[in-house]
Amino acid sequence: MRSTRHVVSPENHPDLGHYSDPPLLVLASLASGPKHGHAMIEDIASLSGTRLGPGTLYGAIARLEQQGWIEPLPPEERRQPYRITVDGLRVLRAKLTTLDQFTRAGLKRLEAR
Amino acid sequence: MTPALARFLTRLYPRNWQDRYGKEFEAFLLENGGGVSTVVNVLCSAFSERIFPTRGGKMNPDPIDPMSFGTITKRPSAFIPVAMSLTALTMLAFVLIGEIIQNGHIIREADEGAVAHLWQILMAGQLPVIAFFAIKWLPRAPKPTLLVLALQAFTALASMAPVFLLKL
Numbered sequence: 495m496r497s498t499r500h501v502v503s504p505e506n507h508p509d510l511g512h513y514s515d516p517p518l519l520v521l522a523s524l525a526s527g528p529k530h531g532h533a534m535i536e537d538i539a540s541l542s543g544t545r546l547g548p549g550t551l552y553g554a555i556a557r558l559e560q561q562g563w564i565e566p567l568p569p570e571e572r573r574q575p576y577r578i579t580v581d582g583l584r585v586l587r588a589k590l591t592t593l594d595q596f597t598r599a600g601l602k603r604l605e606a607r
Numbered sequence: 608m609t610p611a612l613a614r615f616l617t618r619l620y621p622r623n624w625q626d627r628y629g630k631e632f633e634a635f636l637l638e639n640g641g642g643v644s645t646v647v648n649v650l651c652s653a654f655s656e657r658i659f660p661t662r663g664g665k666m667n668p669d670p671i672d673p674m675s676f677g678t679i680t681k682r683p684s685a686f687i688p689v690a691m692s693l694t695a696l697t698m699l700a701f702v703l704i705g706e707i708i709q710n711g712h713i714i715r716e717a718d719e720g721a722v723a724h725l726w727q728i729l730m731a732g733q734l735p736v737i738a739f740f741a742i743k744w745l746p747r748a749p750k751p752t753l754l755v756l757a758l759q760a761f762t763a764l765a766s767m768a769p770v771f772l773l774k775l
Contacts, residue, residue, distance in 0.1 A: 532635070535639070548632070548641065549648045549652025553652050553655065569631070572638065
């Protein structure tokens with residue numbers, strides 16, 4: 495289930511302008527350091543313009559953790575922080591590289607028009 | 608969001624999911640609140656989790672605490688000093704038992720043999736490893752790290768005990 499909400503103004507960003515792949519967004523957020531759920535949501539909102547719902551966020555967290563791409567840290571009071579694993583970093587790099595190649599190829603085609 | 612609503616929404620998820628994430632998810636819902644869109648999002652996610660469970664519902668119910676004693680003991684810098692002390696002790700024991708069997712008593716030689724040198728290397732060599740372990744893990748997980756350090760100290764003392772008690 496992917497439920498995300500736009501948090502950027504539609505004037506500056508057209509409808510297709512935001513990126514929504516919750517597991518990738520969570521990995522990208524954790525790439526800058528361990529975070530708990532609320533910090534991830536805020537970071538992802540500023541990073542991609544997408545505000546993940548709690549269910550969507552925890553769906554992504556569960557899948558990423560069960561795949562060994564993120565891992566929990568000791569709880570801080572009631573908050574549960576997570577960090578990206580070495581495998582997670584490798585996966586994130588591979589996915590972003592693919593996206594980068596795709597973006598470059600797509601922009602090249604647009605320039606050729 | 609009220610505690611009752613947060614609990615209700617969490618209980619919509621499958622049992623395995625609740626066992627693993629229920630507590631933190633409920634706390635997260637309580638902290639972050641949210642309106643109708645949040646409730647709809649959680650309802651849809653819980654339904655989706657029931658239809659397409661994470662890892663077919665066979666997720667690890669109780670994840671291993673990365674800062675537990677058992678996990679930290681598996682770090683090379685935790686078990687290598689213990690292994691070095693035990694190796695030194697075993698080596699010493701073999702030599703002493705061999706001498707007792709051969710001569711009926713322990714021979715104290717003025718010239719240190721190869722075993723003595725190896726013992727010294729093993730005992731001195733573990734000091735930087737112990738220092739690395741303490742610097743790295745004491746700030747992160749003080750209690751289990753202190754337990755591992757105590758274990759390292761115990762095995763080192765056990766290895767040194769025959770040398771000092773038998774005045775080798």
